[in-house]
Amino acid sequence: MFLHSVAPKELIQADYEVLSSYEHLDTTRDIEDLLFIQSLEGRAHNGSGVFDKKTYVNTSIDDVVRALDRDADEIKHKRQAIIDDMVDFVEAAMNGGKRDKLLNAKGDPILGIRFFHDRRVNPRDILRGLYLGGLRDNPDIRKKAEKIYQTKIGGGRCYIIDVKTMLDMKLDGELLAHDAYEDKIDEFQKKGLIVGTEGAADPKTQRYFYIRHRLGPGQSDDAAFIMAGILYNVDVALGVFLADAIDTLEKYAPIYKDQDGALSFLIGRGFKDLQISMEDVYELSSLAAIPVLEEHMIPDSSLRYLLAIDQRSQSCAFKTHLDFIEGRPVAALPVSFRRILSTQFYEYINRRLMNVQKLERFVAPNLTIQALEQLAVEVAKKDFCTMSKDATVAEVVKKFKETKCETVIIQDKNNKVIGTINPLDLLRPMDDRTDRGNGGHHA
Template sequence: MKIAPRELIWKDFRKLQKEHDLYTSPEVEDLLFMQTIEGHSHNGDGAFEGRKFVDTTIDDIVIALGRDSFIVRSSRQLLIDEIYEYARAVMKGQKRNHLVNKKGEPLMRCPLFLEIEVDPDSVLMGLYLGGFMDDFETRKLANQKFNLNMGGGKPYLVDMHVMEKLGLDGEQLAHGDHEDKLDEYRKVGLIIDPSNVDFLKHSYIRFQYIRHKKGLGVSDDLALLVAGKLYNTSVALGAYLADAIDTLDKFSLHFFEQDVALAEEIEKNFSNLTKDDVLNFIRLIAIPEGMEEDIPDSSQRYFLEINKDAQITTLESHLRYLEGEAYPQFKIAYERVLNSDLYNYVEKILG
């Protein structure tokens, strides 16, 4: 299997710590950097300098950095649980006007959330929209309704030994068309039922994304911006938090898509929006064919990274735009697109 060597993982980790500052606590920054290293190892970015290790998982990175996997998973799960606690408190009627946990600490440990007053019901709307935007079954409905060609998939528990025997690797599973092979993968033991195994105790069983269908996806930047323009800034922040859950649950204590599960919970207990609203939302944030390099799709790291020249984050820039405030121009996300170009695109698609 193509797993990144320990020395390259460490080199990339130190490089990230030296060159990038995130608007969050050092602990959360480290958690997000570990996930960045996974992407770097797959794509040959950062300290990997073109060398690709497509089977590297966050588990490999945690082990290489000398961390305890259970503690790292628990730390990530805590951040998810705090978002759940906030949402459930609002569904029970509590007026939670700041995005903080029970101790008054900001969600995702982002100090910005101490300053912003939100409408809690609107945050739920954003969690609902954002929770379903990456759900492939929901995307298929959007494809049918609007004649789109979005791809997608979901993470599964995968036996890496079986994967190797089948001649597959992480890159093939993540980027191919596998929807018609899923039953076969279950039969041969590649995909494992999470109820039948304690995946925390078996290092060869990993959380691996398997693409069902090739095609373009959605932009998390557009999700935040469109939610804010269609509704309000609090909805935008809810969509942001849904993406945070989607990021963190890739290496957590639970084996299910926790962003989707929370959206379903909100759907049962809070009825301000409908599935048709979700489908229209997905239509607007879908990346059009041929515009993959023009539409940025920020990860949590990119949302929270402080631009050295502008001295603000992408998240803050988006919020300033939504509030009609002045914002500095700078390039955002992996795609390095000017924030102002993205805002012009939003104005165009929303008319």
């Protein structure tokens, strides 16, 4: 079956090559790879990177996996194994097991986050955070929070959809994700567009697509993580973070289903010392909501962006958020695809929390920005490398991958600087190359 608006294999491969050459995540290489694969789906939808403003709105993670010549079942099971590590942690903690570190049964850090090796946690607070995080993003919870707090959030959920029916109804992934269909869900089910909310999907005839129920600016995962840390404690925040990670990983797993939601219900039924009410869930859902007309000011980082290492500070948004929660000084760091400075975002958090009644004493964590009096050489980027003017684009990509430098300086034979290249500069040459070699836009 021909499905229009699926990114060509050559573009997917080129975008993966560029992305993996300049970005590195604070996790293992295997998990980094899994997150890059998923990120390419969104980049194809939005026309980012090598896709160069051309949108391929029906591209799925499965399309990306197959374009990269990977084994789909293997990728799905790797992602599910990470979720299973978190489920195992929950079950052990609920049964009284000693789980004072976020490690799996083999002793490896969950999600491959290295500093989990040494950081001790209160497993009961991790459970509380997983409960909060698994529920606060539920579309019904969002709807109730909208009513209680007189705010606008919007939301929807993922469904297994039938591709032929979608095409017959003149719909696509873009329309389903961005228009409001709450009053048409029953109709979609009767017409066979929606096959179900969970189960295995046939990649030849089905897609696992997000269908928006109600319009709204959505929620910020960054805000939910930080708000939970300040309202409760840092371990609750880590639980919220893990719930969001499950929500990411479940988008391509052997069985499609709402696994973070299911885990929160498991905790709600089996954890006797929960100490979290539904009012608390509604409150966090409201606090994480992005204010209308402020979408460009509030980051909503994917798991990839939370773990992406900033080359200047050698930190990532996830760790910087933890520093802020725990009251340590933080440096200005670009956060999410919107590249919002972390310090500006934390100022928003401070303002947002000032009127929360449960905070008997709220002390805003310190923010520090590099002093303007510093010498330029002290803040100048030093992670560059040099290459000859005769170097090819392929050689430049290889240099980025091998050295992890941020900038390549191009010199002539007399070592005179001709120009510089950063990873984004490679997007146009690669796009031109793949366009010339590609006769169509189907995978």
